[in-house]
Amino acid sequence: MTRICLIEDDAIMGEALLERLILEGFDVEWQRTGRGGLEMLLAQRFDLVLLDVSLPDLSGIDLFEHLRRSRTAVPPTLFITGYGSIEDAVKLLKLGAVDYLTKPLDPGELIGKLRALSQSPVAPDPSREPEDRLGISPAMSQIEAELARLARHPHTPVLICGESGVGKEVVARRLHRLQCPQAPFVAVNCAALPEGLIEAELFGHERGAYTGAERRRAGVFEQAGDGVLFLDEIGDMPLALQSRLLRVVQSRQLTRIGGSGALEVPARLVCATHRDLAALVRAGAFREDLYYRVRVLEIRIPPLRERPEDVFWLAERYVAEHVRRFPDECRVLGANDRERLLKHHWPGNVRELQHALERACILGRGPSLALDLPDASAAEQGLKAHAQAGERAAILAGLTDTGFNMTLTAERLGISRKTLWQKMKRYGLERR
Incomplete structure (x- = not known):
């Protein structure tokens, strides 16, 4: 039977989780404080840890870091957080969490993740992360x-x-x-x-x-x-x-x-x-x-745009590798760089990210990167222009087929005659 250490200070949520996990066949010990949970984890053996980030006496992150310093092996840990920003997720996963869930919890998703973790091989010590790790995203x-x-x-x-x-x-x-x-x-x-x-x-x-x-x-x-x-x-x-x-x-x-x-x-x-x-x-x-x-x-393998945690993680690795190879070119990922990395769609996935960071490191000056990525607003404008060009071509083709018969063209395009007239005026299409 899988033993789970549940550390959650909220009495209502903790009791609900305890009852559901026991009902699902897990052996659960519940602690309401961070220090109590830390003492229990150091004294007993558990297969999994379900840990709330926000605790009254000791944050879940501090507890986890203390646990890593105190033991040679840390049970696979699933964090519960009330805020699901990408930066927070990256921080949790880089610390060594196997996954995280945001409140309000989906019981089915939680049970599914716990069952998957209980059937997986024992996770390696996160303090000894392999160089060839594939990423830090849950996927x-x-x-x-x-x-x-x-x-x-x-x-x-x-x-x-x-x-x-x-x-x-x-x-x-x-x-x-x-x-x-x-x-x-x-x-x-x-x-x-x-x-x-x-x-x-x-x-x-x-x-x-x-x-x-x-x-x-x-x-x-x-x-x-x-x-x-x-x-x-x-x-x-x-x-x-x-x-x-x-x-x-x-x-x-x-x-x-x-x-x-x-x-x-x-x-x-x-x-x-x-x-x-x-x-x-x-x-x-x-x-x-x-x-x-x-x-x-x-x-x-999901595309990079569906696992943004890996965007930052990979970017940091590429920049660190460049600095290791060229110590006199000490580049750093800035806040603006991170924002642009997150907004980019990455159609070329990891290969595109690697080439973009390589170029940014080589052309950068001082700590700044010369990150050359299209702005999200520019991309949106390009998409809008492309759609408008397609609409203009469709209207022109319809008018040509009907000999510029406004009523018949509007019927075929599924719009009103007034709308057709307005669009013709917008796109500079005149009756022949």
């Missing part, structure tokens, strides 16, 4: 926990989905380090290979198999050995080649081009795509049987 922390479970099943294919630039290969390499750090990691971009060479690249060939094959060559499946083969942009693989890939994935054997003997394929297959494979299947551009075979285990 990326959950992916890290999933990777730890996936690493224990090295023969099952994994599909990583997400927009371009979110870090699909970074996640694949993290899985490799968890699963088999001493074995090879081989990465292939299916979209970058010429169609005539992709089969030889994947499966290898024997000497003399075709013109130019002057010696035997091992394909990437063989090169990966008992490690990880990462096929990026698998959605762009030619349809004719997908059937052969399916056979290899199913049988875990392959035959080189021009060869006759079957070779064992122990490598784990990790595929990635920014495309909607299900839509490709419906369109007949991707084999349905291969789709279900490569997505036995699926990881979806």
Whole structure:
């Protein structure tokens, strides 16, 4: 049974949480003060901590920091906060919290998070954060926990989905380090290979198999050995080649081009795509049987705009790395920089952020960054102008089709004749 230490000073909320958690099958100890909770955590063993940030005698953050200094291992801690700003969330997660919830609490969401945490591997000591941590947002922390479970099943294919630039290969390499750090990691971009060479690249060939094959060559499946083969942009693989890939994935054997003997394929297959494979299947551009075979285990990486906590965290890491490499260029993220980072939409995701920060550090002067990002207001104006241009084109096309018949055009566009006249005047469209 999962033991939870609940530290909440509000009598009504504390009692309600205690009853609900016990009803859900958890073993709960409730403390109403920060110091009482700290003493209990130091004296007893708990699997999880549910900790309110605002306490009468000792804040939840101070309690957590004291706990980290006093123990070698801190139970996974879920914070409860009454204010859900991004800055506060970043602070909590950087301290080592596994997640946070804002008041008023959603009981279903709370129970779901606690059950997920109770089934996850023990979280590492936050004071020893790994250099290759994926992020501090709840979404990326959950992916890290999933990777730890996936690493224990090295023969099952994994599909990583997400927009371009979110870090699909970074996640694949993290899985490799968890699963088999001493074995090879081989990465292939299916979209970058010429169609005539992709089969030889994947499966290898024997000497003399075709013109130019002057010696035997091992394909990437063989090169990966008992490690990880990462096929990026698998959605762009030619349809004719997908059937052969399916056979290899199913049988875990392959035959080189021009060869006759079957070779064992122990490598784990990790595929990635920014495309909607299900839509490709419906369109007949991707084999349905291969789709279900490569997505036995699926990881979806959310875009950077949906995890703003990671924007600040990544930005700080990039700036710190620049200062480490160039000590005489000591750059600092200012308040205005943070505001602009948060407002930007990041269509290029982490890759765009990294390039923007690299440029800002190089071109900056003194501690200031030369952050070159479009203002949110400018972007909104651009979007408005684009919409207006589209509306003008639609009205002009309607007028042209009807020979500038105002009544008929208004009916087809679904607007009144008066509205059509006003828009024509606004866009400079005159009756011919």
